[in-house]
Amino acid sequence: MIYVVLAVLAAATVAGLVYRARYGRLRVSGGELPPGLLPPGRADGVTLLHFTSATCAPCRQVRAVCADLAKDLALVRHVEVDADAHLDEVRALDIWRLPTLLIVDRAGRVAHRTVGVPDRADLRRTVTEVLAA
Template sequence: MTGAWALLGAVAVVAVIALVLRARDGRVRVAERAEARVSLPGPVRDLLDAGTPVTLVQLSTAFCANCRQTRVVLEDLARRVEGVRHVELDVTDLPEVAADLGVLRAPTTLALTPSGVELVRVGGVPKPDALIAALRPHLPGPIG
């Protein structure tokens, strides 16, 4: 009987963890302080464009199941919203880049200004409406 209670307890713990992870997936976190990173990794800095107000940098890995879905969401958003550009960086062979940015999962999306200021961070597949709402103050015109 003790084994059954242990099994039931383990299932309950796993269920709670799954619910917490699901709730956090795709959540848009607005940066607390808008300041440029002192040492933005070179591969990320090279992706920024001085003429684009917001660059969505998608950090992916070769074995990421949700990266394709994230790519579709971000490419669509960049196509529809003026002032937004999407780029993808595969960090499979660049673990130091992920570590420098504090990225613990793939996909992670960073919204960066041309000077490297992190505006928004999303772990998992972004929710388009929440991402647009968070980026709205940093975009040049109305969002259609």
């Protein structure tokens, strides 16, 4: 019986460590956006496409990080998408948790993505790299 308890605790610890290691990390992604998801506007820069929900507390933190970056960098815009109102797009983009942030390049391709609240410095560095590409 004690071995079962220890095995469950070990599995839960490993799962928690994996979750913490991935939460908020920007990773290279790919794929095209569904048509009509982005509002018309600047296509010469980077779009921070933030999927959110009214009941998502971390979404407010992502909103603040993205708004600050969009204010600081001229070729960056922040677009929020209500995940509840765009379920088909959420499924097409394989979004399972909120907040999810997609970094979309000037060609309309998803360059990077993250689930959770990204680190400000990492987000700035990644957006700068996408702008330079």
